[in-house]
Amino acid sequence: MGVYPPSTHRCRSRCSASCSMASHHGIRLAEAWPLPGCRFSSSRAMLSWVHFGDLHVSHDDSFKSVGLLERLVSAVNTNVAHAVEFAYLPGDNANNGKPEQYAKIRSILSSLRLPTNAIPGDHDFEPGSLETFHRELGVDSLPKQVTVKGHRCLFLDIVSAGEGGPDFRLGAAQTEWIAAQLAACVNDKERPVVFMHAYPGDLAEGGEALAHLFASAGVLVVDTGHTHYNELLNDGSVIYAATRSTGQIEEDDGRAGVAIVTVDASVVSWRFQPVSAAWPLVMITTPADRRLVTDPADQRQVPVGNCEVRAKVFGQQIAEVVVSIGEQRATMQPVSGEHAVWQAELPRPPDVDRYQVTVVASDANGNTASDTIEVLSRQGAGSRAFAAAPPGTDAHAVGEWADHGLLGSQLGPNKNGRAW
Known part of the structure; x- marks a missing residue:
């Protein structure tokens, strides 16, 4: 590439x-x-x-x-x-x-x-x-x-x-x-x-x-x-x-x-x-998933010290939200003044190019949901490359990410699909 x-x-x-x-x-x-x-x-x-x-x-x-x-x-x-x-x-x-x-x-x-x-x-x-x-x-x-x-x-x-x-x-x-x-x-x-x-x-x-x-x-x-x-x-x-x-x-x-x-x-x-x-639905909102990093020098996108994790949880009567990075776990707390936003901080793993952050939420009825993202370290972010193509074109598609609903199919009438 x-x-x-x-x-x-x-x-x-x-x-x-x-x-x-x-x-x-x-x-x-x-x-x-x-x-x-x-x-x-x-x-x-x-x-x-x-x-x-x-x-x-x-x-x-x-x-x-x-x-x-x-x-x-x-x-x-x-x-x-x-x-x-x-x-x-x-x-x-x-x-x-x-x-x-x-x-x-x-x-x-x-x-x-x-x-x-x-x-x-x-x-x-x-x-x-x-x-x-x-x-x-x-x-x-x-x-x-x-x-x-x-x-x-x-x-x-x-x-x-x-x-x-x-x-x-x-x-x-x-x-x-x-x-x-x-x-x-x-x-x-x-x-x-x-x-x-x-x-x-x-x-x-x-x-x-x-x-x-x-x-x-x-x-x-x-x-x-x-x-x-x-x-x-x-x-x-x-x-x-x-x-x-x-x-x-x-x-x-x-x-x-x-x-x-x-x-x-x-x-x-x-x-x-x-x-x-089913609901609830969890979205990790900070830090950035590796696919969505646009500025590797931005410490909110690519953490340098401890990893501050924020998540939005959609649904009703959310009872508990827990974040984990490897073996480390923390109970997230609701953020005052924000709707459905939860926050916690965990140590960032040393000497890795990327690591996973997972947030699991449970509601009062026992229903659970989770979100997992892959977070880049500063050293991992330095090795990224982008397509040799003009900006704002689908040559820069991040590809399949099934957990977030991306199938990578380009199955539509303007690409690989049928005429409607």
Whole structure:
């Protein structure tokens, strides 16, 4: 595997004169870069959201995904809603952009106990405009910026500037807007996150420049749809996440589910929970799993002294949470002021490249769940390599991670799947 050096395009709380981008639509994405005095001083308020994959609500399958959405909303209301900030719909909501399809979605979402942020996909744009999407779902005009837990959350529309279908484009005005928003992040205490329908590498133009912009601005994670399958990318600077569709699923025998994403200071975590799975659900949020390390010098991602472990536990009546590293064990304590967050500290094993951290949670009814991640040591982090490919493309996929819902199948209509 070749090495595509990510550090040339990162700001990550220290800016460098090497930040440089291509122009797009005549707008210099790099105008604000490098950012003098770029800094992020996290207060450790964790940001979390739940992702309902592309719904593709359609009369063609007798509105099958509506029933799945109803089951998912019920599970989220019971086990997740109290512990996340919002729900996210990543586009391709109505398969043909029709009012009756949106009406079905609106009816189910009316019972969801969370604010919802929705963006469009190419199927929402099938009528030739997004007027129906905005009207029927009550979606604010896009792009939009919302600050949640100190993080600037940026929601994009990459379909209406194109000609329809997968002709994904930002357009001149939105390109200028995202550059200005990310330049303004210099004054933010927390790092930004971005929501768009597809990866930068899927854009018809300007995708590589956009990915470099995300890296330079210290964007932590870009959450997307479009693929129809679960996938995580790590290009060495930014994590990209795609969640399995709720409708039109091919992988894993068609099992629908939700993804939960957490941002714990500079650490990104992601896990998929199938609709049929039992609760509780455990997500280790600090330190970073080896697959999701973007900055090996960051001691929250790659611990140097003792290993501080934080986890989020979703479910009801959680009674006990225990962390272990090898033979060492500790009972985790709930974190004051945070919902469903537990914390403990254990010694880090010496003289190893990587080690496992496991968290086991039990509820009052005796149900148990666990999460295990592989943590890099500083010496192990130094041997990483990245694909010799542009950033923001699926050449940087982390591959199979079955415990977290990643099958590595790329089984969808844009890759190895069938046409829908």
